Amino acid sequence: MIRRFRVLRQFLRRPLGVVSAVFLVIVIAAVALAKVVAPYNPLAQDYSAVLITPTGAHPLGTDQLGRDVLSRLLYGGQVTLVGILEAVVVALVVGIILGLLAGYLGGVLDTVLSRLTELVMAIPGIVLLLMTYALTNNNANAGMLVLGVLSVPTIFRVTRGAATVVRGEIFIDASRVVGVGKIAIMVRHVLPNVWGPIIVNASVLAAVTLGIQSGLNYLSLGVNPPAPSWGGMVSEAQSSLLQQPWIIVPSGLTIALVIVAFLLIADALRDATDSRSDTPTARPIRAAMDESRPVARPPKGVILAVDGLRVAFNGVRVVQDVHFAVSAGETVGIVGESGSGKTVTASAILDSLDDGAEVTGAVWFEGVELLRAPRSVRRATRGSGIAYISQDPMVALDPSFTVASQLGELVTRHHGLRGASRHKRVLELLSQVGLPDPAGTARRYAHQLSGGMAQRVSIACALAGNPRVLIADEPTTALDVTIQGEVLDLLRRLRDETGMAIVIITHDLGVIADLADRVVVMYAGEVVEQADAESLFALPAHPYTRALLAANPIASKRGKPLLAIAGTVPRPGTWPTGCHFADRCSFAVEACSSSAIPLAAVGKSAVHQSRCIRVDDVLSSKKKAVV
Amino acid sequence: MIKTLGLRLLASLVLLIVVPTVTFWLQAITPGNVAQQILGIGASKSAINTLNHQLGLDQPVWQRYLTWLGGFFHGDLGKSYITGDSVTGTLGGRLGVSLSLIIGALIVFTIVGVGLGILSSTGGRVFGRVIDIISTAGIAIPNFWLGVLLIGVFAVQLNVLPATGYVPPDQSASGWIASLVLPVIALSFAGITGVAKQTRDQMLVSLASPYARSLRANGASESSLLFRHALRNASGPIITVIGLIFVGALSGSVVVENIFVLPGLGSQAVQSTTQRDLPVIQGIAVYFTIIVVVVNVVIDIVNTILNPKARAS
Numbered sequence: 001m002i003r004r005f006r007v008l009r010q011f012l013r014r015p016l017g018v019v020s021a022v023f024l025v026i027v028i029a030a031v032a033l034a035k036v037v038a039p040y041n042p043l044a045q046d047y048s049a050v051l052i053t054p055t056g057a058h059p060l061g062t063d064q065l066g067r068d069v070l071s072r073l074l075y076g077g078q079v080t081l082v083g084i085l086e087a088v089v090v091a092l093v094v095g096i097i098l099g100l101l102a103g104y105l106g107g108v109l110d111t112v113l114s115r116l117t118e119l120v121m122a123i124p125g126i127v128l129l130l131m132t133y134a135l136t137n138n139n140a141n142a143g144m145l146v147l148g149v150l151s152v153p154t155i156f157r158v159t160r161g162a163a164t165v166v167r168g169e170i171f172i173d174a175s176r177v178v179g180v181g182k183i184a185i186m187v188r189h190v191l192p193n194v195w196g197p198i199i200v201n202a203s204v205l206a207a208v209t210l211g212i213q214s215g216l217n218y219l220s221l222g223v224n225p226p227a228p229s230w231g232g233m234v235s236e237a238q239s240s241l242l243q244q245p246w247i248i249v250p251s252g253l254t255i256a257l258v259i260v261a262f263l264l265i266a267d268a269l270r271d272a273t274d275s276r277s278d279t280p281t282a283r284p285i286r287a288a289m290d291e292s293r294p295v296a297r298p299p300k301g302v303i304l305a306v307d308g309l310r311v312a313f314n315g316v317r318v319v320q321d322v323h324f325a326v327s328a329g330e331t332v333g334i335v336g337e338s339g340s341g342k343t344v345t346a347s348a349i350l351d352s353l354d355d356g357a358e359v360t361g362a363v364w365f366e367g368v369e370l371l372r373a374p375r376s377v378r379r380a381t382r383g384s385g386i387a388y389i390s391q392d393p394m395v396a397l398d399p400s401f402t403v404a405s406q407l408g409e410l411v412t413r414h415h416g417l418r419g420a421s422r423h424k425r426v427l428e429l430l431s432q433v434g435l436p437d438p439a440g441t442a443r444r445y446a447h448q449l450s451g452g453m454a455q456r457v458s459i460a461c462a463l464a465g466n467p468r469v470l471i472a473d474e475p476t477t478a479l480d481v482t483i484q485g486e487v488l489d490l491l492r493r494l495r496d497e498t499g500m501a502i503v504i505i506t507h508d509l510g511v512i513a514d515l516a517d518r519v520v521v522m523y524a525g526e527v528v529e530q531a532d533a534e535s536l537f538a539l540p541a542h543p544y545t546r547a548l549l550a551a552n553p554i555a556s557k558r559g560k561p562l563l564a565i566a567g568t569v570p571r572p573g574t575w576p577t578g579c580h581f582a583d584r585c586s587f588a589v590e591a592c593s594s595s596a597i598p599l600a601a602v603g604k605s606a607v608h609q610s611r612c613i614r615v616d617d618v619l620s621s622k623k624k625a626v627v
Numbered sequence: 628m629i630k631t632l633g634l635r636l637l638a639s640l641v642l643l644i645v646v647p648t649v650t651f652w653l654q655a656i657t658p659g660n661v662a663q664q665i666l667g668i669g670a671s672k673s674a675i676n677t678l679n680h681q682l683g684l685d686q687p688v689w690q691r692y693l694t695w696l697g698g699f700f701h702g703d704l705g706k707s708y709i710t711g712d713s714v715t716g717t718l719g720g721r722l723g724v725s726l727s728l729i730i731g732a733l734i735v736f737t738i739v740g741v742g743l744g745i746l747s748s749t750g751g752r753v754f755g756r757v758i759d760i761i762s763t764a765g766i767a768i769p770n771f772w773l774g775v776l777l778i779g780v781f782a783v784q785l786n787v788l789p790a791t792g793y794v795p796p797d798q799s800a801s802g803w804i805a806s807l808v809l810p811v812i813a814l815s816f817a818g819i820t821g822v823a824k825q826t827r828d829q830m831l832v833s834l835a836s837p838y839a840r841s842l843r844a845n846g847a848s849e850s851s852l853l854f855r856h857a858l859r860n861a862s863g864p865i866i867t868v869i870g871l872i873f874v875g876a877l878s879g880s881v882v883v884e885n886i887f888v889l890p891g892l893g894s895q896a897v898q899s900t901t902q903r904d905l906p907v908i909q910g911i912a913v914y915f916t917i918i919v920v921v922v923n924v925v926i927d928i929v930n931t932i933l934n935p936k937a938r939a940s
Contacts, residue, residue: 121871122642122919123649126878127912130900131650134908137664138901211769211817215882218771219897231771238775238886245779252772259767350844383846395837400859400935406842409855413846445935458841465846 007196010272017268020261027258031077040068042075042228051244060250063233064240069250076228077254080213083144083222087209088202090148091155096198098152099159100186104167114160117153125150133221140222147212151205158201162194196273200266207262214255230255298364303328303501304349304386304469309361311344311353316573319344319525322361323599326469331495331502333516333533335509335548339569340522342505346471349503350388351378366468383465384414391474393454397446403430403457404442410464429460434490452483459490466498473505488514509552513537518607521545524569524580527599531608541602541610543585543618579612587614587621635927639920646916650909651695655688664903665708682708695909704913705906709899714910717895722914724793724891725880727803729918731811732876736818737869743819744826744865748834749853758823765820770879774813774886781809791888810887814879818872825868829861836860863930870926877915 011017030037039059046066054061060069102110128146136142166189175185217223217231225232233251240247298305302325309322319341326332334342347353349363351370363370365385370378390396398406404426411417411425423442430438433456446454455475462470472491476484492515495502504515512519512533519536521529521544529542540546547565567584576582578593585592591613602608602615612618654661662678663670679685683694698705704714747758782790788809794802833839834857843852881893888894892911899907 119642119645122874122923123646124874124877124912124915124919126881126896127646127650127908127915128653130881130896130908131653131905131912134900134903134905135654207766211766212878215769215771215879219882219885221897221900231769234772234775238778241775241779241783245783248772248775248779252769252776255769255772256767259769260763263763263766352840352844382844386844387846388841388844390837390841392837396841398838398842398856398860400856400933402935409847409851410842410845413848413851447936461841461845471844 007269007272011268014268014271016264017272020264020268024258024261024265027077027254027261028081031074031081034071034074034078038068038071038074040071042067042072043226044068051240051247053244053246061244061246063236063247064243069233069247072228072233073230073250073254076230076233076251079140079217079223079227079229080210080231083140083213084206084209086141086144087148087151087213088206090145091151091205092198092202094149095152095155096159096191099156100163100190100194102156103160103163104182104186104190106164106167110160113156117156120150121153123150129216129221133216138221138224143216143222144213147209151209154201154205155198158197159194162197163190166190166193196269200270200273203262203266203269207259207266210255210259210262297367298325301327302364303366304503305362305364306345306349307362307364309345309348309363310359311341311348312358313354313356313572315358317525317575318572319348321599322522322527324520324527324530326501326503328468328501329495329499330518331492331504331516332518332520333512334503334505334520334522335507335512336522337507337569339524339571341525342522343473345522346388346473346503346505350386350471351382383410383462384467385465386469386471387462387465387467389455389458389462389470389472389475392478393451393458394446394449394478396458397449397454397461399446401445402442403444403446403449407442407457407461407464410461414465429463430457432463432494433457433460434486435460451479452486455479455483455487456490459487459494463494463498467500469501469503470494471503471505474507475504476511477506477508484511485514491515509548521548524575525572526580526611527609528581528611529609530599531602531605535605535608539608539619541608541615541619542581542612543587543614544581546618547584587612587618589614632927632931636924639923642923643913643916643920647695647699647909647913648692650912651692654905655692661708661903661905699913704910707899707904707907709902709904709907714906717907718892718910718914721891721895723795724889725884725893726918727796727807728810728814728883728889728891729873729876729880731807732815732818732880733869733873735811735815736822736872736876739815740819740822740869741826741865743823745830745853745858747823748827748830748857755827758827762820762824765817768816770813770817771882771886773816774809774883777809777813778886791886793887793889793891806887806889810883810889813886814876814883817879818876821868821872822865825865826861829864830857833857833860859933862933866926866930866933870922873922874919877918 039057044067046062048066049058049062050066051064052058052062058068058070060073062068063072098113102113125147128150129143132142132146133139163186175189180188213222214229214231214234217229218235220232220235223229223232225236230251234248234255237248237251298307304326306322306324309319310317311319322341322345324332324334334345336342344353348357348359349370353359359371361371365381368377368381370381373381397403404423407426407429408422411422411429415425417425426442427438430441435441435453435456441449441453441457449457459475470491475491476487479487488511491502491504494500502515504511506512516533518532519530520527521536521542523544529536529540529545531539531541536545537549540549544565551564565584570576570580570583576593578591578595579585579588579597582588582592597611597613599609599611600615602610602619610618661684662675662682666674666678676685683691686694695705702715704718706713707717710717743758743761747755750758778790781788789806792806794806796803830853834852839852839856842856843849847856880891881896883889884891884893885897892914896908896911898904899911
């Protein structure tokens with residue numbers, strides 16, 4: 001009940017929807033009360049006032065027989081609106097029942113009903129409508145019933161889709177376990193969850209039905225002139241077009257406005273029933289830059305530096321105060337749980353954040369600050385300066401093109417090679433990433449490759465521009481364990497051969513231990529610790545890093561229980577004032593939560609930093625249980 | 628690939644049997660006397676009986692269905708109740724008119740719809756809003772009103788195009804095109820909306836996909852991402868929607884032919900409906916279904932060619 005009121009409240013917040021609803025109510029009331037409201041009999045002819053434009057006596061003018069246009073519109077609306085109601089009710093009743101059955105019960109019934117609806121959608125509906133009118137002596141109701149049946153697929157599909165989703169949810173399983181009958185579950189649990197999309201589609205259906213029905217009336221089907229109908233009035237107007245152009249306006253505009261009203265109501269309902277609509281969706285605004293903050297050039301030898309990076313979506317920060325630097329040829333690991341901001345940080349470096357993102361701070365690449373750089377500079381950096389391999393290799397390649405085609409495109413783009421020399425370079429790249437049959441692989445499509453092969457091809461794509469930095473986002477997560485090691489070996493070999501730096505993003509400390517020179521630990525949008533790999537594993541200086549190490553199967557001792565970190569990562573927008581980890585930390589004291597904690601040097605080390613005010617206690621408690 | 632296509636073709640052929648069968652049995656189960664309706668309320672009982680016998684309506688319905696089906700397989704769709712001419716003869720000469728109109732509309736709503744869809748997937752907020760408004764107009768302005776408005780502006784006021792009528796292409800090519808311009812616009816307008824929306828949605832899906840992200844990050848150009856990668860991957864769903872919209876346009880053509888007085892299947896359909904000439908309506912159902920089946924098969928073939936996965940299997 002409360003949910004329903006929420007939807008109503010949401011709907012009332014949308015002015016276009018409200019205006020449309022009010023307009024529709026007025027039209028329906030006026031049409032229903034035509035007998036009272038209409039100034040004239042819709043059939044009364046007046047040859048002294050033929051085809052006149054609007055006057056006081058005839059607010060919308062008269063037609064070629066001197067009949068009052070407003071009165072004909074009001075009476076004609078009765079056929080129209082009753083017809084819409086009939087068709088929509090038929091489509092709803094039949095569509096919902098069949099949709100619930102197919103979606104909830106599934107199986108053979110679902111297959112049969114789905115095929116049937118496909119069949120109905122493939123039938124040009126007009127022939128069934130014409131046959132109906134021919135057989136029923138032009139009966140309006142019969143036509144609308146058939147139109148309703150022809151519209152069943154729309155409602156069926158929506159209901160079925162929603163019911164299928166609901167079926168898989170836990171509370172349905174619970175009801176089933178408790179022993180609630182199938183029909184009761186459908187009516188009481190599934191239906192309330194699918195009614196949102198259904199009413200949205202019913203409103204669209206009303207709009208479409210009005211268009212079709214008035215088209216039929218235009219053809220004098222389902223209505224017998226001189227009885228008025230909106231579509232019929234357009235037809236009458238057509239014959240008087242030469243004498244009086246105005247005459248086509250009232251009837252056509254009425255139809256159009258009522259259709260628009262139905263569509264706008266549907267839009268508002270869609271927004272109101274969509275739970276995500278509480279926050280407006282982000283649409284393209286170019287990344288907003290904070291120009292006030294001075295940017296310091298990173299020291300020489302550093303090829304990539306992220307300085308004070310902050311990213312927010314719709315005012316909600318997802319990453320803040322991120323600092324780290326990568327030297328040429330170095331491998332830096334960024335580690336953290338999901339939601340820690342690793343991937344957003346990578347996207348900011350790659351200039352591939354959604355357009356709604358607000359980015360501040362600086363990203364330096366080879367002495368150029370990329371966030372403020374002109375588009376052409378950022379474009380030129382992609383692939384040849386900074387390249388990228390993604391998490392799931394199976395979807396990282398375009399499924400519609402062969403390996404040769406997409407890798408070749410990048411080769412042409414970076415080196416201007418074409419034809420045979422381009423193909424030669426493609427094969428070189430494929431053998432460089434260790435594919436045993438470069439020519440055979442080049443001819444294949446993504447779906448013909450194994451996960452390991454696809455990841456090697458992805459790496460070849462990243463190498464096409466001879467990048468100085470490779471950003472690898474969880475490059476092994478989606479792969480089989482046996483393949484993971486091979487891919488890491490490949491990355492190590494390529495780093496040594498080409499001298500490019502690698503930024504590897506992972507949640508797997510094993511990968512870090514295997515590959516990284518330096519480690520950046522992220523938690524809830526912040527860097528909490530960074531150090532060279534050796535120090536980090538030997539002397540973790542942040543409670544979160546310690547917890548992470550303790551939770552890792554590789555670092556744990558045989559026979560001892562594996563430690564999990566209690567609680568969950570706070571979501572963006574719910575970050576605490578002070579230390580983000582305080583709620584889950586056994587070292588936490590009051591001071592941890594009172595103000596923001598800075599990233600500070602650990603001891604005298606220049607490279608080891610920790611965002612913890614109790615760092616000395618953390619280091620001295622090395623032997624104690626961690627969490 | 629051949630097997631998949633074969634199965635789809637078979638499914639399409641099922642449609643070819645189902646539609647006339649449904650329309651036939653619709654006749655059989657509907658109460659009312661066809662001869663009575665044709666002759667009018669005042670007709671004598673013997674006249675009605677005679678007509679019923681002439682039309683073969685005094686035979687059992689199963690036998691009538693089998694007779695009709697037998698003829699159907701031999702390309703004989705029966706005779707008109709009103710003129711006595713063969714249905715195929717009556718409709719054959721009109722097919723070209725309808726095809727000109729429908730294929731013209733197909734070309735227009737495909738090109739304009741895909742173009743608008745691409746623009747709105749790249750053009751930012753304001754452009755997206757404009758496309759939304761055009762889309763709403765596409766549904767809100769019904770084809771018959773648009774048709775009459777077009778006649779009002781281009782034929783009556785500006786006098787640059789004919790208001791009604793049809794010129795066969797063998798008579799005058801330019802006259803043929805001129806006679807089709809307004810009908811094609813009226814018929815394609817609603818379809819543009821659907822194609823544009825689908826194009827935009829699918830382009831946005833493609834552009835947000837991991838492969839687009841990877842290609843872009845590794846240096847692929849924006850235009851290649853848009854026209855080579857995103858459009859190619861969006862093409863399957865777009866073509867599927869074009870097929871559905873085409874079926875709708877077939878229904879729309881009946882209205883549009885009547886607005887512009889084009890001597891096609893649609894104007895015959897309405898005339899036969901008012902005359903209760905069931906065999907002709909039945910024949911039009913068959914013709915329309917054949918057109919749908921052909922388009923479905925073409926779409927299947929195009930989709931198979933575009934989709935490497937389907938091609939390989």
